[in-house]
Amino acid sequence: MSPAKIKLVTFFLLLGFSVILFRAAYLQLIGRLDYVERIAEKFPKTVVVRIPVYRGSIKDRAGRDLALSYPTISIYAFPKVVRNKEDLARRLSAILNEKEDVLISKLNEDKKFVWLARNVDRSYKNYVREVIKDTGNSPAVGIEEGFTRVYPHGHLASNLMGFVGGDGRGLEGLEYALDSVLYSKPIKRIFVSASKGYTLALDTDDSPLNLKTSDVYTTLDLGIQGIAEDVRDQIVKDWNPRRVAILVMDVRTGDILALATYPYYDPNHYRDYPPQSRRNYAVTDLFEPGSVMKPFFIGTALDKGYIPYNYTLYAEMGKMEIFGRIVRDVHPYGTLTLDQVLIKSSNIGTIKVARFLSKKDVQELFRKLYFYDEFHVLPGEVRPRIPDLQYPANILYxxxxxxxxxxxxxxxxxxxxxxxxxLVKPRILLTNDPPQILTSGVFSERTLRWLQKNLMRVVEEGTAKLARSQFFTIAGKTGTSQKFDFAIRRYSREKVVAYFVGYFPATNPLFVAGIMVDEPKGPNPYGGTAAAPYFKELVERVAFLKGLKPDKTGQ
Known part of the structure; x- marks a missing residue:
């Protein structure tokens, strides 16, 4: 044989040997589990099943469980070899909250493996074992231990929590956002119906179990969350709105202490609710804020030196045309001082002040307020929608x-x-790290003091008098925004969004909070009526829960 042929034969022999070696290595190191599973699936009395393992808990800031994995048992069967099906179904139905005929139907399925029940209370384990033994079904029916996800407080903070699917993976909310921390992959087991009177459950992977799950502590305060949900329920009862969102934050750290929404759902039974009931409207949806924006524009005009603090203007008796549209005030005003513009929430007065601001001024303000980006804190969070400030009309509106x-x-x-x-970045995960300050010194000290004083007056004598507390000082602003009706191509007079956003105690701010009520139904559905009174209740209950001393003189 010529040297060339010897080299060619040697090459093919080495190539074949390499292929065999590579295949063996793949089966041993990588593909062994898949190979074993494929073989097992071909046998009539074996099946590969994924068993969920422990998923980390979600807790509030005090360590109280909001979502946890509860130990359970699941009952499986090999229908073709089950004996005494009627007796087995009758005795199991006593604990499974399942009708006998449903169990019998499962036992008569033309399948080699079925689950008779999933996630049964583990306290029934011994009873189920006795039933299996008494009916002579040890080779055909078995028990597998596992976990199910439980939300012990039902709908509490549900639109923030989210839920997990049948495979143990987070599908929405914090369950989804923190899935990489909370989740570990399920164990794969081969179930074998043996002929000696027992059932085998074999691990397909003999490597050590490596659970990477961790519990997660959130910034939520279960007590404040309960108060926020009580307030939300009262708003729903009184105003029958389309949607509600309430948010409470620690003004110093950005910790989100409570987040309540309507509609809501029970994540223990999430399949029973439509998708719109599961949305977190505090972050997933955008709304025009109405008069809540006024203090920022007035403060900017003061800070830039465009107007003095004793500035006065004529409010056109409540009606003025702005770039082809009529803008109105709720009441007809003549001459107003600058503080009256804010306290009485004059649209015309605010627009006259905003005429001094340039595109650059407003862009700078919005950058300082972080309006050009999301905070990237909560799942589903959307970026604010900012109009094209190239057009003066957009600045005024x-x-x-x-x-x-x-x-x-x-x-x-x-x-x-x-x-x-x-501006403190909001946060939902509890940490010992210092708060992240995104911007500071947004206003001069003089302008800030002017705004703070007059935002307190908004509550004490202005549009938010129904938010006034006997015990605690509150600073804030009402807002009522008409919703744009695309059918008639103009703002609706019937459909509005009502707001109150503020902080408390105003003399030493600890909390900032907001209430948004979408499409309240009833007489005078404004921010001062559909949101402000409930802010007062929120403030007083949170303050007393936290043991705050009333800061109003003489209290």
């Missing part, structure tokens, strides 16, 4: 909260600026 759209999280974070003069 934005000053009264039209043409600009924000979620409640951005509004509350922005109002934190009015309390502390710095």
């Amino acid at each position: 934005a000053s009264i909260g039209q043409g600009i759209a924000l979620n409640l999280l951005h509004l509350c974070a922005a109002f934190g600026v009015l309390a502390t003069n710095q």
Whole structure:
């Protein structure tokens, strides 16, 4: 044989040997589990099943469980070899909350393996074992231990928590966002119906079990969350709105202490609810904020030196045309001082102040308030919608909260600026790290003090008098924004969004909060009526829960 042929033969022999070696290595190191599973599936009395393992808990800031994995048992069967089916179904139905005929139907299925029940209370384990033994079904029916996800407080913070699917993976909310921390892959087992009177459950993977799950502590305060949900339920009862969102934050750290929404759902039974009931409206949806924007534009005009603090203007007796549209005030006003513009929430007065601001001024303000980006804190969070400030009309309408759209999280974070003069990034995970300050010194000290004093007057003598507390000082702003009706191509007079956003105690701010009520139904559905009174209740209950001393003189 010529040297060339010897080399060619040697090459093919080495190539064949390499292929065999590679295949053996793959089966041993990588594909062994898949190979074993494929073989097992071909036998009539074997099946490969994925068993969920422990998933980390979600807790509030005090360590109280909001979502946890509860130990359970599941009951499986090999229908073709089950004996005494009627007796077995009758005795199991006593604990499974399942009708006998449903169990018998499962036992008569033309399948080699079925689950008779999933996630049964583990306390029934011994009873089920006795039933299996008494009916002579040890080779055909078995028990597998596992876990199920439980939300012990039902609908509490449900739209924030989210839920997990049957495979143990987070599908929405924090369950989804934190899935990489909370989840470990399920164990794969081969179930074999043996002929000696027992059932085998074999691991397909003999490597050590490596659970990577961790419990997660959130910034939520279960007590404040309960108060927020009580307030929400009262709003729903009184106003029958389409949607509600309530948010409470620590103004110093950005910790989200409570987040309540309507509609809501029970994540233990999430399949029973439509998708819209599971949305977290505090972050997933944008709404025009209305008059809540006014203090930011007035403060900017003061800070820039465009107007003096004793500025006065004529409010056109409540009616004025702005770029082809009529803008109205709720009441007809003549001459107003600048503080009256804010306290009485004059649209015309605010627009006249906003005429001094340039595109650059407003862009700078919005950057300081973080309106050009999401905070990237909560799942589903959307970025504010900012109009094209190239057009002067958009600046003027934005000053009264039209043409600009924000979620409640951005509004509350922005109002934190009015309390502390710095924008603190919101956070939902509890940490010992210092708060992240995104911007500071948004307003001069003089302007900040002017805004704070007059936001307190909004509550004490202005549009938010129904938010006034006997015990605690509150600073804030009402807002009522008409919703744009695309069918008639103009703003609706019937459909509005009502707001109150503020901070408390105003003399030493600790909390910032916001209430948004979408499409309240009833007489005078304004921010001062559909949101402000409930803010007062929220403030007083949170303050007393936290043991705050009343800061109003003489209390």
